[in-house]
Amino acid sequence: MPSTPTADISLSPGLKQRHLSMIALGGVIGAGLFVGSGAGIAAAGPSIVIAYSLSGVLVMLVMRMLGEMSAAYPSSGSFSAHAERAIGPWAGFTAGWSYWILLCTGVGLEGIGAARIVTGWLPGTTEWAWVALFMVVFCATNLVAVKNFGEFEFWFATLKVGAITLFLVLGVLAVAGVLPGTDSPGTSNLTDFLPHGSEGLVVGLLASIFAYGGLETVTIAAAESENPVRGVASAVRTAMWRIALFYIGSMAVIVTLVPWDSKEVVEKGPYVATLDHLGIPGAGQLMNVVVLVALLSAMNANIYGSSRIVYSLVERGQGPRALGRVSSGVPRTAVLVSCVVGFVCVVLSYWRPDDVFAWLLNMIGAAILVVWILIAASQLRLRRELERETPEKLVVRMWAFPALTWVALAGMAAVFVLMAREPGTRVQLYATGAMTLALAGVGYAWQRRRATH
Template identity: 45%
Template sequence: MISIGGVIGAGLFVGSGAVINATGPGAIISYAISGLLVVLVMRMLGEMAVVNPDSGSFSTYAHEAMGSWASYTIGWLYWFYWAIVIAIEATAGGAIVHGWIPVIPVWAVSLILTVLLTFTNIFSVKSFGEFEYWFALIKVVAISLFMCLGVAIIFGFIPGIQSPGLSNLIGHGGFMPKGFSTIFVGIVVCIFSFFGAEIAAIAAGETPDPQKSVVVAIKNVTWRILLFYIGSVAILVTLLPWDAADLLKSPYVTMLDMLKIPAAGQIMNFVVLTSVLSCLNSALYTNSRMLYSLAQKGNAPRALLKVNKNGVPVRAVLASTFFAYVCAIFSFTSPDKVFLFLVNASGAIALLVYLVIAVSHIILRKRMEKQNKQVLKLKMWLFPGLSYITIVAMIGILISMVFIESMRSQIYLTLLIAVLVVGSYFLFNRKSHTTLENSTNETMLKTGND
């Protein structure tokens, strides 16, 4: 359920309308190609996670494959990304609740939501899992109901509502009304919607049977993406004209309006709020575990290794939350300057993470085959050819962002932040933290937690 929650985000419920409006019915192809890339990356991550389940996940694998500089860089970039996401989601959640209860200011609601979920994460990993389970369940039920209603309309099962047939798919300028190039632009936008699927691999390190949990989650990511993203987008472009003015508001609200369901907008707001809370909950968990993993490797203050009686790295949770609070303050005091800079600087981190996962996988898999260490329970398909194709595709997406005006600042600022992080590693890296010392500390911590 955590992995399902990671895939279904507010981007599907709200952002899909913008993609369809910019691409046309061909948005199905954009989501299919970007979804395929994510499936391939998750397969690689799953293979590594089964061999070595670790809360540091891809940061740990980057350390094993390319060295401590790679682990340091991608770990801090990932932490920075989710800290920004916490601020964004808290502000979005505050705006929704403020719409229902105008007397409470947005900043106050944002603070309350973040504090509540921080306490959830501090109490125990079980409480995080319980909350995320129910958040994910609400999202799954909502998207399933939307899809069932959409299919019923398409096949004319609902009296009084005429089926659009294929008119919206081939009418209004055809399947690709703005040309094939927009499909590629759509891929660049869509791939960011899937970011979060990797959380399952991070959480696997704290499950009773991590190997089994990872195998199940990674194998199921294929049908989840096919069903929830590609399936729902296919239904939407069949039901609604791609150039409809109200599509940008929310395609799901528009579909509910077709059924004359009262308070369609408020129903959708509740679903989006659930997605926001789910994202907040997962972001706080993921952020703290990545920070904890960085501290284990000597790439963050050792004080962050302190855990409570339930094994939760409390200081790492609080440190991540504090930075997110600072970012949230900027979203209110300087939304067009400081906060905009932070958001843009985190824009392309998702692709860098995917790229590091793919490169780490190739190095570790070849190393393992050379040493003939063990039989893999989960294997990447058509290795190494498909892995190399995935890397080339992601590099192509990163390069294409330079030529897309709306994304140019994101790729430039992300690369700037990445260069600064790499520079900080070589400037402040303490060589006294040897691999042996780190291994000893990790063993002691695990023994203490047990």
């Protein structure tokens, strides 16, 4: 059996159960849902509901597997630590560093998105200055104590969950024709269900998969909670069906109320476009505030997640020791470096948007799928180890093991095949593949070197 990662003993357990519950619910409700889903709707039309349903099933299986392992072996390294335990140090190295690159790039992207909203309200101000301000605020928040991150995410998530719940209520009333001042469109917007055929559905499916990314943060945060085992078990169990309701329910409401080919769905975002379509005074601008909060929340979560992943890698001897320094229970060097890398991504987006930045975006395009595959492969091995040696640690159990684990792996392989068939996603697949192979090569060389010393 490969080396076993040590438990994290330097981080402070500052997160409470209410923090974990809302991180699980709100962590995945970000720009991918509020903004990015517009492109998916434009490509897939009403069939976007099918796309989100299929990807929702896949992400539920992945999170169930990850919840099983994280409840048994709580670690700030989460899936990276599990991959090292189950497969070998090279797998933990690959999963950890690819996810760190993904999150740091996400910090920059969320900051750019938030800055564009603010400059729309305040013309004449510069985007990079707003990004810098947001970066300083959330970097400082994460440097002080983990409970600050927890409190920010708790209230951010509460607002996001409340906004989506209200949106669903208004949408259902409008669909039923009982919302004052609106007429039900019936099924008139659903008649052209597959406007661009199977190719459009594929684009929508890929967009929905990447929109679900971010839910893994709760298993990283669980290691710094008062009761990691109970925390991650409860968070994973309660979050999955609610998130599916929010995503799939939202898409169903949007494509029923608004024509899928409306330009506003992409330009304004589907939620703002739907509320404007309903003619509710001020609702569209209010939703813009919620979108801003969602972007800032995701930015905050990405800074937190990236710093903890890199801290865990260093603790397991897979990164520069300087990044693992902990002060007052916080890996402050890791927080600072992650923020700096995120801001470098912002600079690249202005300086070299068409080559270097575009290459970076392509490189992380399918990284979340690589992580999910390593999660499934790790769970296949660790489940048998747990059943044989410590069955009492199986607080969360994967459904119908091992059949559904293999189903999930087959689903991920199918997504890769679909990406290879589409010109727009083929480049992402190849770039992510190159990054993964490079990291795996470095990780394997490091593993061999450590084994001989």
